[in-house]
Amino acid sequence: MTTNPLPAALSVNARKTGAKKLEVSSAVLLAVLAVVAAALILVFMTIELRGNLGYILPRRAIKVGSMILVAYAVGMSTVLFQTVTANRILTPSIMGFDALYILLQTVLTFVLGGQVLLSMPTPLKFGMQVLLMVAFSLVLYRWLFLGNGKSLHLMLLVGIVFGTLFRGFSALLQRLMDPSEFLILQDLFFASFNQVDGTLLLVAIAAVGLVTVPAWRLRREYDVLALGRETSINLGVDHRKAVTKTLVICSVLVAVSTALVGPITFFGLLVASLAYQLVPKFKHATVLPVAVLLGIISLVGGQLVLERIFDFNSALSIVIEFIGGLVFIGLLLKGSLK
């Protein structure tokens, strides 16, 4: 065999520059996505701008603000959730988190009465719901995610059973409810981007900001947690504490997105899967913002296309759920459920 040192040296060099290129492209990817997202937001705010600007602009700002916030909450909660459970298929919505939020809201309306809820100031009402959500999700889910070698199949099954149980119980209470109370409740659920209340948006921004701080500070631990429970304990990460913190963070984020637009099952899966495909090197410092930006692009862009080109108004969630559902089936078939 003859040895030829030159190509070998070249290939080493090529590999080195290749690696460097990857490093750069994380930043480039973020920049490109940020520019696209900003451009879409700008177009959304200014397209066909006629008439009373003082009326139209704030309305559009609330709409675009709530879309950004939902993208942020869903993208972040999905990625963090998948990291601490070390899987790529389960998401908070698939595990029944938003069904739990709906159930809590139904129970509150049932116990306190719709009028009391309506007259309560938004921050108080939302704060109460978030606290309940955090408490219940800790009680219901913590054991599952702390467990020793709990299989993905078990978690998926528990998620489906919990989701069905919560939805069934909500439906039962809603049937027992006074019709006028039910109307109030329905108003809360079927909120869409077209009718978000400005105060709620501000409260939601505060809540999201509050949980972003601990999540961002844990970003390097999250890189380790994605390797699985045992490897992360070996590397000195406090798995119990991290899972508990992340459950709290995810509960708050799910509460925010569900309060703003109601339950959306597959959106998180869609943006998280895309983000994992796009980032060249798996680091939460990159994956989290990429997932959020992809969410903003698909929500604002999708809404823009549907409203302005197809003249539809509220079909965006259906389209997103459809595509997200396809991704879910694709992931299952690809055999990630090992």
Next chain:
Amino acid sequence: MIEISGVSKSYGSQKVVDNVTATIPAGGITSIIGPNGAGKSTLLSMISRLLPMDAGGVAVGGLDVTSTPSRELSQTMAILRQENQLSVRLSVRDLVGFGRFPHNGGRATAADKIHIDQALDYLDLGPLADRFVDELSGGQRQRAFIAMVLAQDTKYLLLDEPLNNLDMKHSVHMMRTLRKMADELGKTIVLVIHDINFASCYSDNILAMKDGRLIAQGTPAELMHSSVLADVYDIDIRIEEIDGNRIGVYFA
């Protein structure tokens, strides 16, 4: 030195590990052998704080594993379990780089790079360093994970069935590498291992478990006797001395 005192674990009414007390000396390779369900892996999990114990205590290099902060332990002891499924797509170099986390908290320094390169070289992973872990064969993947715990640069290394899924050639390579790590780098290595002959040829010390209890402990010369192994495995094992190693023959 690893001191295990009165450690127990039960699942329901089933005692998986029953009041085990032992001392594993510092340096060299210690193998834990025994039939399926003897509690070997459970004991190793408790030593490495992956599993809380019901009773008793363990100290690794003087650190109590229940009360010492996890981060501090991770600089003294590394554990590798047998199934290592990754849900994340990582290159071999990045995986090995995670071994530095206990020391750098995720912020890589120049010193870390030296450790990573050394670990890669030690397990002959240089040419594979930029490949993705999920593209590797079982044996290569096993080596990548061993390189990760080697980069962790700990005095104590605990491995649960490191030969699992490896063919004869790779098993021998793995055991030679572990022997080298014990001799050259002065590591204390504890293995759970099924093949008594590998345990006999490569260990300094063997612990034999059965039904959750420790029933024998000693050097391979002391332990590799038909009478002892018959107690452990309930089968007749003839012992032959070949090239200075005591080999058990039990295939027929």
